[in-house]
Amino acid sequence: MSDASIPGPAAPATGKKSSLLELDARTKRRNAAETRFKAYGIVAILIGLCFLVALLVAIVRNGAPAFTQTFVTLDIELEAEAIEAAEASVVKTSQYRDMIRAELMGRMAAEGIETDMDANTLGQILSSSEAGQMRDFVLENPDRIGETVTFNFLASSRVDGYSKGRVTRESLERDPNLSPAHLDLVDQLEEAGIIERTFNWSFVFGADASDSRPEQAGIGVAMIGSFFMMLVVLALALPIGVAASIYLEEFAPQNRFTDFIEVNISNLAAVPSIVFGILGLAVFIQLVGLPQSAPIVGGLTLTLMTLPTIVISTRASLKAVPPSIRAAALGVGASKMQSVFHHVLPLALPGILTGTIIGLAQALGETAPLLLIGMVGFIASNYPEGVASGFLDPNSAMPAQIYEWAKRADPAFYERAWGGIIILLLFLMTMNLIAILLRRRFERRW
Amino acid sequence: MDDQRLTERSVDQKEIKISAKNVQVYYGETHAIKDVDVEIEDNTVTAFIGPSGCGKSTFLRCLNRMNDTIDIARVEGTILLDGEDIYDKRVDPVQLRAKVGMVFQKPNPFPKSIYDNVAYGPRIHGMAKNRAELDEIVEKSLRRAALWDEAKDRLQAPGTGLSGGQQQRLCIARAVATEPEVLLMDEPCSALDPIATGQVEELIDELRTNYSVVIVTHSMQQAARVSQKTAFFHLGNLVEFDETGKIFTNPEDSRTESYISGRIG
Numbered sequence: 001m002s003d004a005s006i007p008g009p010a011a012p013a014t015g016k017k018s019s020l021l022e023l024d025a026r027t028k029r030r031n032a033a034e035t036r037f038k039a040y041g042i043v044a045i046l047i048g049l050c051f052l053v054a055l056l057v058a059i060v061r062n063g064a065p066a067f068t069q070t071f072v073t074l075d076i077e078l079e080a081e082a083i084e085a086a087e088a089s090v091v092k093t094s095q096y097r098d099m100i101r102a103e104l105m106g107r108m109a110a111e112g113i114e115t116d117m118d119a120n121t122l123g124q125i126l127s128s129s130e131a132g133q134m135r136d137f138v139l140e141n142p143d144r145i146g147e148t149v150t151f152n153f154l155a156s157s158r159v160d161g162y163s164k165g166r167v168t169r170e171s172l173e174r175d176p177n178l179s180p181a182h183l184d185l186v187d188q189l190e191e192a193g194i195i196e197r198t199f200n201w202s203f204v205f206g207a208d209a210s211d212s213r214p215e216q217a218g219i220g221v222a223m224i225g226s227f228f229m230m231l232v233v234l235a236l237a238l239p240i241g242v243a244a245s246i247y248l249e250e251f252a253p254q255n256r257f258t259d260f261i262e263v264n265i266s267n268l269a270a271v272p273s274i275v276f277g278i279l280g281l282a283v284f285i286q287l288v289g290l291p292q293s294a295p296i297v298g299g300l301t302l303t304l305m306t307l308p309t310i311v312i313s314t315r316a317s318l319k320a321v322p323p324s325i326r327a328a329a330l331g332v333g334a335s336k337m338q339s340v341f342h343h344v345l346p347l348a349l350p351g352i353l354t355g356t357i358i359g360l361a362q363a364l365g366e367t368a369p370l371l372l373i374g375m376v377g378f379i380a381s382n383y384p385e386g387v388a389s390g391f392l393d394p395n396s397a398m399p400a401q402i403y404e405w406a407k408r409a410d411p412a413f414y415e416r417a418w419g420g421i422i423i424l425l426l427f428l429m430t431m432n433l434i435a436i437l438l439r440r441r442f443e444r445r446w
Numbered sequence: 447m448d449d450q451r452l453t454e455r456s457v458d459q460k461e462i463k464i465s466a467k468n469v470q471v472y473y474g475e476t477h478a479i480k481d482v483d484v485e486i487e488d489n490t491v492t493a494f495i496g497p498s499g500c501g502k503s504t505f506l507r508c509l510n511r512m513n514d515t516i517d518i519a520r521v522e523g524t525i526l527l528d529g530e531d532i533y534d535k536r537v538d539p540v541q542l543r544a545k546v547g548m549v550f551q552k553p554n555p556f557p558k559s560i561y562d563n564v565a566y567g568p569r570i571h572g573m574a575k576n577r578a579e580l581d582e583i584v585e586k587s588l589r590r591a592a593l594w595d596e597a598k599d600r601l602q603a604p605g606t607g608l609s610g611g612q613q614q615r616l617c618i619a620r621a622v623a624t625e626p627e628v629l630l631m632d633e634p635c636s637a638l639d640p641i642a643t644g645q646v647e648e649l650i651d652e653l654r655t656n657y658s659v660v661i662v663t664h665s666m667q668q669a670a671r672v673s674q675k676t677a678f679f680h681l682g683n684l685v686e687f688d689e690t691g692k693i694f695t696n697p698e699d700s701r702t703e704s705y706i707s708g709r710i711g
Contacts (some may be wrong), residue, residue: 252519324554328617330515332567332624333544342566343556 230298313355611642
């Protein structure tokens with residue numbers, strides 16, 4: 001380095017002492033660099049915030065409509081004879097459907113809404129699930145036959161889309177499912193209070209529905225699938241991961257074998273999740289013979305994926321406990337295990353919890369391995385019956401369900417996919433909140 | 447009995463507590479301690495002095511087998527505590543450390559309450575049958591460490607909230623709570639101010655009545671003030687081991703003299 005690059009000490013050579021009140025060129029450059037660096041940092045944060053806001057706005061705007069649904073409210077008299085006749089027929093629901101349509105016609109006539117449509121065409125306003133819904137009610141409540149019961153039938157997804165602004169008269173010109181003329185009726189029915197948009201609990205708690213009935217689809221069962229998977233992951237990955245890290249960090253001798261294990265744990269953390277999926281398929285389903293599409297298999301597969309994350313973060317937080325604490329414990333005659341469990345582990349607990357929650361969050365949002373073990377099943381049946389069935393019966397998981405909806409053709413499913421993302425994020429935030437509360441509880445000040 | 451002990455002391459024939467013969471310590475390839483022979487007496491403060499890196503702390507850590515926790519450390523030779531080889535295969539280092547307590551250079555209280563800090567040792571060794579006995583041990587230990595008056599009103603406050611000198615005395619209380627026979631102190635005052643140092647030194651002198659105390663120190667004045675015997679280490683060798691008075695006034699080895707007079711070290 002030449003002298004020219006160091007102007008500072010050169011100043012005395014001119015015979016003048018440098019003043020503290022004026023900055024020399026080097027200091028100026030240094031300060032400018034620091035200011036620039038701070039500006040870069042702020043810009044980076046602002047860009048990040050912009051993306052976050054854009055993401056949240058997009059999610060809420062696209063997803064919020066999924067939480068409301070258009071319903072058609074009808075009072076139907078359950079006549080014993082009609083029901084008997086319906087149950088005696090071959091296609092049982094068709095007569096229920098006729099009853100509902102007749103009631104709708106009657107209601108419209110009573111409200112003075114005129115139409116030249118026949119009952120079947122008019123019935124397109126309703127979701128095709130209506131007859132099944134009514135029959136289920138009748139079968140569950142036979143004692144109410146003979147009474148007049150108020151039903152909230154789902155409107156068809158086109159009617160629902162119209163009320164949410166997704167469907168317009170123009171878009172219905174060539175739609176076989178609904179015509180613009182229906183929309184005029186819908187407007188009048190809405191005025192008469194027969195059609196109404198209310199909060200859609202069945203989206204939050206219901207099961208998925210067939211391709212042609214997006215209005216009926218809910219994420220509830222997939223949520224239960226995710227919940228049972230998380231139980232499996234937590235129950236396996238946390239104890240195994242923490243025990244492995246404690247052994248590796250505190251007890252294991254330093255030799256080639258432990259080095260080898262260490263390298264491999266780090267490598268495992270970087271393995272693409274689909275690899276774990278195919279491993280889960282080969283081992284848990286094909287070799288062990290566990291049921292396909294079951295949360296227990298999903299949980300086991302995700303456990304494999306989560307373990308390295310938990311091991312790495314647990315080891316890092318064990319390393320961060322000052323060695324003086326271990327020395328102090330050993331110095332008063334504690335055994336190695338006592339020093340670890342009485343002193344080191346409690347101090348490392350906040351870090352372990354953080355790692356665990358990151359691992360669980362990762363597992364919760366993972367889709368790829370679930371595709372391979374068949375946890376994208378379309379679950380027409382409803383809730384699992386009891387805990388064992390929760391683990392063993394075919395189910396889906398939230399991200400897989402969202403993926404499933406996103407790839408279906410009907411735009412009404414697209415809205416559900418975004419709504420599902422909102423629920424997934426809420427689920428995650430709840431988990432994070434629990435972790436933060438636990439951390440607070442365990443954190444100790446030095 | 448007291449009279450008898452006094453006479454014993456006057457003729458300077460104390461019992462040998464620890465006897466180390468031909469001790470070698472290796473850190474991997476490095477030969478850190480070479481041929482050290484030391485006899486540490488009961489009810490005596492023995493000081494280890496010497497320049498940094500001379501092996502005095504390493505040797506101290508041999509006495510309660512704290513070097514076992516370092517993978518690459520290897521100890522050879524014999525160290526007898528009351529005539530028993532502490533490196534015998536049958537000896538559990540955990541049991542040994544209950545007998546040979548240790549106080550470290552930096553105060554390292556557990557991040558728990560003052561009470562729990564002191565009670566930890568007695569708890570894991572099952573020394574108290576009930577809460578009252580434990581309370582008694584805690585009080586006795588804190589009194590011995592001259593911390594009782596300052597701490598009695600805040601036993602449940604965190605030990606880490608005490609000042610540096612108080613923390614070190616808390617660590618001493620923690621060490622004496624397990625009723626050790628030997629107390630090892632690795633530069634216990636290096637992180638303390640002169641006032642706290644004075645308190646700890648006073649304490650060390652009192653502890654001598656019950657324990658054999660071994661102290662590693664960088665301060666020759668401290669060695670002169672608190673110890674009866676002094677060992678001078680240099681480059682892994684034990685250069686000289688004698689009465690403190692003799693070491694500081696009339697050392698036999700020229701290296702000792704140079705170190706004490708400040709010419710090397």
